Amino acid sequence: MPKTDSRVLALDLGTSSARALVLSPDLSPVEGALARHKISPSYGAGGAATLDLHDYVEGLLGCLDELQQNGHLVDISDIVLSSQWHSIVALSSTGAALTPVIPWVDTRSVPAPVGSDFDECAFHARTGAWLHRLYWPRRIPWLRSIVSPAFYAGLPDLVLERLTSERVTSVSIASGTGTLDLASGAYDAEALAVAGVSGSQLPPIVPTGWTGVLSSAFALRWPALAGVPIHPPTGDGAASNVGTGGYDETTAAVTVGTSAAVRVVHPIEDAPELPWELWRYRVDDKRAVTGMAFSAAGNLHAWLTGVLQLDAGHREPTGIEIGSSRVIGVPFQAGTRPPETVPGGSGAYFGLSFDDTAADLLAASLQGASLEIDRGLRMLDGLFGRQLEVVLGGGGIDASAWWRNCLTATFARPTEVCAEAEVGARGAAAVALGLSPAPCGESLRPVAADVDRVAELRPRYESLRALTVQAANSLS
Structure with missing residues (x-):
């Protein structure tokens, strides 16, 4: 027992x-x-x-x-x-x-x-x-x-x-x-x-x-x-998945700490064939975790709020509608994880003008990170043959209501939020002791207008992302 x-x-x-x-x-x-x-x-x-x-x-x-x-x-x-x-x-x-x-x-x-x-x-x-x-x-x-x-x-x-x-x-x-x-x-x-x-x-x-x-x-x-x-x-990564409540193949866990990832835990036996773009590690003797990781997340937020010298009351892009900013941020400040080879120092902002504010830059960064995570989520949807349920967890999730709502709108599906910030410790205990913790947090539903704006933004983001990858690799 x-x-x-x-x-x-x-x-x-x-x-x-x-x-x-x-x-x-x-x-x-x-x-x-x-x-x-x-x-x-x-x-x-x-x-x-x-x-x-x-x-x-x-x-x-x-x-x-x-x-x-x-x-x-x-x-x-x-x-x-x-x-x-x-x-x-x-x-x-x-x-x-x-x-x-x-x-x-x-x-x-x-x-x-x-x-x-x-x-x-x-x-x-x-x-x-x-x-x-x-x-x-x-x-x-x-x-x-x-x-x-x-x-x-x-x-x-x-x-x-x-x-x-x-x-x-x-x-x-x-x-x-x-x-x-x-x-x-x-x-x-x-x-x-x-x-x-x-x-x-x-x-x-x-x-x-x-x-x-x-x-x-x-x-x-x-x-x-x-x-x-x-x-x-x-x-x-495996511990964080289990700790948020994402411990079977019906659910993708999105965790945001220093870096970010989207992953699915599933049995190692009869595991689906691994796509080239995704990695796979082990949770324990019987389970694997498949996903995609991203080098810019909480570190991106901390860097930008520091550069902009934002005080505690201005560390969210309050007043900026999700998906609406003219500015597009491609969050490659720390490069990309494999199999892509974009080096660190490749972050980019497009569409800056003199009337843009710190909130516009912050919104563009968090939106860009959300779109990156969404790329991985859509691959996992295809791999497991269903639209996966999503649970959000980690310190970055816990700290930013705007980012939680941005992710939910970008994924265009409801999300569950893990109420515990210490998802790694919680998950390690669950793996060791054979437990299955529930998220026990708020349930978020995407706002239709936010979903529509993100859908319009996505093609522009993907084009500018491809341009950034090409420029970064040609200069490295």
Whole structure:
């Protein structure tokens, strides 16, 4: 039977923060039981973006200390982890880190060493990934060109090792490396060959039901957690889907955090053939998640409100009708995700005039991001043969009523809003404990006039998007 009668400690390993929070038996956050360590990636030349591993882990451990000091580490039945996908660290033969954490936003790599007989379509169908710098088959050869690693691991693997003294990974985290055979749940032989490694150089993959416990040193540091089972980490995209209430093939979950995504969770057995434009990862031993991700979302909103120096009362495009702005924003400030190859620094605005306001620019940006997400949703509709129900979740959704309504109008269908902002932590707990949380938020219906305006805007946006892609790729 699923567990529903105890509190859960969730560790959320994000790109902008590491957090520890306590969830009640119904998977809602316990008031006041949240500790956060802010993460500031270091950016450099050539597309470099890194996270300091020591600072990250010590900050997370400090979050647990804070929860203990405030009396929140009591009556905990399980410890779960939700983590960013795609990160990698090169390790020495003794397990020491030779590099910082390389997260998804880092764009450095070297060309993939493949022969003329390499079939990327077959590779994509098996692994759900492309031969792209986001994934380990391209990351590892690049890392090997700058250091001499013996092993490789992701951030969640190293956090788990620090806590339990066991370096293992989950099928969910492994799927985000681009080295997993999705059907078998084992490392893919061709992906390993392209990367130039053996499976023994990567963390062993443990089943969803595996649990570890805190090492003796940490059991002394947090005695209330001694012997509490620690579950394998779930990739943040999969966790966010389940956490919003999108946990079967009838429902697409749209989550907006630093980045954004639209995804559908479905059984891995008899999964529909994967279109080239979409990725597919694993949720757990029995389920996969198929979708499309977008690099500009909450980060776009934060950047633009900062550039425009908007105070808290003006961070929504109040007074601008959805789909009505003359300005069109193509949100490629952080480039595009694969299989497209638009580099960062390619964002564009069209139609600017002297009478445009900060609200016009903000509306154009949020509208552009909504149209990008809608492209993925329509592909998923076609893949699953129905107009999917939609649930919205994440910090960006929680923060902006205008954006919620814009997405609903752009999708031209009703949406359900997840009432909990902590969808990643909630989903990781649901995956580990076999639960199916409901959205429990407001229901939105599209306004007909908004839908019509967006429908008129869409062809102009698509034309200008294509122009932006062409210009960005010709200049890169």
